[in-house]
Amino acid sequence: MVLNDRPINAETPAHLLDDKITTAENMFVRNNGIPPTSIDPANWLLTIEGESAKQSKQYTLADLKQKFTHHSYQLTLECGGNGRAEFSPGAKGNQWTTGAVACPKWTGVRLADVLKDVGIKDDAVYIGYYGKDTHISGDPSKEAISRGVPINKALEEENLIAWAMNDADIPFMNGHPLRLVIGGWPASTSGKWLERIVIRDQIHDGAKMAAPAYRVPCEPVAPGSKVADEDMCIIHAMPIKSLITYPKSGDSHKKDVQFPVRGHAWAGDKAVSKVELSIDFGQTWLVASLEKPVNRNAWQHWHSQIQFPSKGYFEVWAKATDSDGVGQPMILPGWNPKGYLNNACHRVAVQVM
Ligand SMILES: Nc1nc2c(c(=O)[nH]1)N[C@H]1C(S)=C(S)[C@@H](COP(=O)(O)O)O[C@H]1N2
Ligand SMILES: [Mo]
Numbered sequence: 001m002v003l004n005d006r007p008i009n010a011e012t013p014a015h016l017l018d019d020k021i022t023t024a025e026n027m028f029v030r031n032n033g034i035p036p037t038s039i040d041p042a043n044w045l046l047t048i049e050g051e052s053a054k055q056s057k058q059y060t061l062a063d064l065k066q067k068f069t070h071h072s073y074q075l076t077l078e079c080g081g082n083g084r085a086e087f088s089p090g091a092k093g094n095q096w097t098t099g100a101v102a103c104p105k106w107t108g109v110r111l112a113d114v115l116k117d118v119g120i121k122d123d124a125v126y127i128g129y130y131g132k133d134t135h136i137s138g139d140p141s142k143e144a145i146s147r148g149v150p151i152n153k154a155l156e157e158e159n160l161i162a163w164a165m166n167d168a169d170i171p172f173m174n175g176h177p178l179r180l181v182i183g184g185w186p187a188s189t190s191g192k193w194l195e196r197i198v199i200r201d202q203i204h205d206g207a208k209m210a211a212p213a214y215r216v217p218c219e220p221v222a223p224g225s226k227v228a229d230e231d232m233c234i235i236h237a238m239p240i241k242s243l244i245t246y247p248k249s250g251d252s253h254k255k256d257v258q259f260p261v262r263g264h265a266w267a268g269d270k271a272v273s274k275v276e277l278s279i280d281f282g283q284t285w286l287v288a289s290l291e292k293p294v295n296r297n298a299w300q301h302w303h304s305q306i307q308f309p310s311k312g313y314f315e316v317w318a319k320a321t322d323s324d325g326v327g328q329p330m331i332l333p334g335w336n337p338k339g340y341l342n343n344a345c346h347r348v349a350v351q352v353m
Contacts, residue, residue, distance in 0.1 A: 003094045007031035007136070008173065011082075011099030014346065015248035017264070020301055021074060022102040024166060029173045030079050030100060032208065033144020036132040036193050041177035046114075046161070050128075050198035052151075054119025061163060061177060067117070068109035073158050074298035075183030076103045076266045077190055078238050080214050083342025086332055089224045091339025098243060098346055103264065103299040106181045108162030111197075112155045120151070120199055127154045128204030129180050129191030135207075146206025147214065149182055149189050151199070153236075153269075158183050158297045161194065183297025184237050184268040186340075188214055203234070216336040223335035237268030240328055241343040242275060242302070242320035249348035255311050259350070262303035265290070265320035274321040275302040279314050282330055288318075308352045319345045 002010045011028045019026065041061055049056035059067070079100035084091050094100075115127070128148035135142035148154075160181045162170065170176045175192030182189040188208065198204070208214060215232035217225075242265035253259050265272040271293060276285040288304035308314060321327040328345050 001099065003096070007034055009094045011096055012102070014098050014243050014245055014348070017099065017102070017243060018245035018262070021166060022104045024104070024168070024171045024174075027102045027104060027165075027171065027174055028079070028100045030094070030187065031133070031173070033133040033135050034138070035173065036134070039172070039177060039193070044177050046178060046194060047196045048114060048118040048199070049196070050200050052121040052124035052201045053199040054121060057118045059114070064109050064114070064161065064163070068113045070107060071110055071160060072105055072107040073160065073183070073295045074103050074105045075158060075160070075181050076101065076297060076299045077181070077183070077187040078241070078266070080186035080188055080235055080238070080340045081338070083344065084339035086342055086344065087335060087339045091337065093339060101243065103266070104165045105167070106160050106162040107164035107167065108160040108181070110157055111159040111161055111180065112157060114161055115154065115197075115199060118199070121201070123201045124151045124199050125202060126150055126200040126204045128198045128200055128206045128209070129194055130196040130198070130206070131175070131191045132193035132195050143207040145188065145208045146204070147188050147191070147209055148200070148204035148206065149185060153182070153185065158295060186214055186235050186238060212338050214340070215338070216334075216340055220334050221336070225337070227337055235340060237270070238266070239333075239341055239343040240267040240270070240272065240320050240322040240326055241265065242318045242328065242346060244316060244318050244346050244348045247348060247350060252351040252353055253308070255308055255352050259306040259308065260303065261288070261306055261316055262301065263318060263346070264299040264301055266299040267320070267322035269297070271323040272300045272320050273323045273325075276319045277304055277306065278317045278319070279306060279308065281315065282317060285319070311352050314350045314352055315347050316350060317345050317347045
């Protein structure tokens with residue numbers, strides 16, 4: 001579903017995210033600027049520098065592939081604005097419903113291995129990325145987006161500088177030939193068309209790091225409030241969430257046949273501990289079978305069989321709980337001016353015949 005074509009932004013209907021490993025054609029696309037017009041993988045250079053880097057160093061793709069151990073992880077990328085369409089009053093920006101999330105398999109080298117090869121000074125607090133795309137205005141002095149994560153998150157072993165997705169080149173719109181993949185945090189931290197990483201002695205101040213971008217009120221506010229920039233805090237890990245990928249909303253089903261329901265659940269830097277289903281608007285809940293993640297920061301699959309009590313209109317609701325016991329809310333958990341972090345339960349409609 002194309003939300004905007006200047007530049008292209010597209011999400012995936014829930015029933016097309018049924019694969020355990022998201023395929024390239026079902027991966028959402030989020031562009032803040034104008035994607036690069038020419039890509040030359042043979043001459044691609046990644047520069048690592050910054051005031052908290054012990055030196056400035058450059059790597060070709062061949063250097064990265066030869067010098068460091070290769071790792072593959074399935075990592076969940078979810079746009080911080082996924083679910084924005086439900087905000088009331090509405091929030092500006094792409095009106096994502098449920099489909100700005102994906103969990104493909106990524107292959108590359110550990111971000112930590114490359115940062116350590118360059119050398120990290122003791123005063124490092126953050127990293128930031130720069131990509132080859134350009135600002136929407138066409139002004140070459142401006143970046144489209146340049147975000148990052150605290151150094152302690154950056155050094156976790158699952159973060160990759162990746163050249164492959166699902167054992168093939170990363171699709172162009174998802175960052176070919178090189179991208180950062182930071183699982184569990186807003187996908188805006190996973191820089192596409194990656195050319196440069198800076199190791200910073202302060203919170204990174206690249207484009208879309210400053211308020212209000214990718215920030216929420218530090219304290220909850222009433223819907224529609226104006227919030228001062230200094231009262232907005234940077235989003236860290238994404239909250240617990242789940243998706244029903246089978247059935248497709250609007251399906252019909254024969255009453256006397258067991259009804260299969262399945263999907264995925266993910267919890268930022270935490271694990272998912274439980275998924276429950278309701279077919280009576282949350283009055284009673286049934287615990288679904290939940291698989292372990294293939295690795296940290298990968299989504300987890302769940303499935304169940306439902307017996308409907310009668311014919312008629314039903315909704316199936318799914319609700320996941322994380323390893324700290326924090327569950328998904330039934331409705332928008334907290335209005336915020338930019339429409340981030342809506343992790344309300346997903347619901348699908350079923351007509352039982
Ligand atoms: N260089 C660059 N990296 C980027 C972006 C971008 O516009 N340019 N968008 C970010 C945002 S906001 C998201 S949600 C993810 C989307 O990744 P995808 O397009 O591969 O789904 O990439 C992030 N990395
Ligand atoms: Mo995003």
